[in-house]
Amino acid sequence: MPGTGFEARRVWFVDRLAQLNDGGATILCAFDVLDGRMAGLITLETDGHIDQLAVAVHVWGSGAATALLNEVKRMHAGGPLTLDVNQDNARAVRFYEREGFRRVDARRNATSGLPIWRYQWADISAVG
Ligand SMILES: CC(C)(COP(=O)(O)OP(=O)(O)OC[C@H]1O[C@@H](n2cnc3c(N)ncnc32)[C@H](O)[C@@H]1OP(=O)(O)O)[C@@H](O)C(=O)NCCC(=O)NCCS
Secondary structure: OHHHOHHHHHHHHHHHHHHHHHOOOEEEEEEOOOOOOEEEEEEEOOOOEEOOEEEOHHHOOOOHHHHHHHHHHHHOOOOOEEEEEEOOOHHHHHHHHHOOOEEEEEEEOOOOOOEEEEEEEOOHHHOO
């Protein structure tokens, strides 16, 4: 989030990505076809948990986040996919609900203590 102070969290974030990678997670990156710059990333753990999804502010609303999510849905065919989102992150909440995720639980982030929602997605067309 732009208001989070990303530079202050860079070390934590790099460590988190390394931890996910060591645990066997897939880390997918999106690149801007116009200038080759990285546009965003998503992580997918073997149990279907999405720990990180972020796209650069200049591509918000472009469909890049949907494309990353669709690729993860394809990779983890049928689901379920799970993720946690800060309850005050209205844009992300709206995004996940539009992309078919359903709210299943309320809890607190173990590190920040902030209230979060747990969301889940499963491909209902794959049932039956
Ligand atoms: C969350 C994120 C991946 C979504 O990608 P995006 O490209 O911004 O998403 P989209 O523009 O496709 O969709 C955003 C939706 O939220 C809506 N929205 C925007 N601001 C909003 C607000 N303040 N409150 C509610 N809804 C809002 C948009 O109108 C759109 O919904 P719509 O399609 O029904 O009109 C991206 O914003 C991001 O990287 N954010 C920073 C990192 C982050 O928060 N990651 C999620 C952590 S779990």
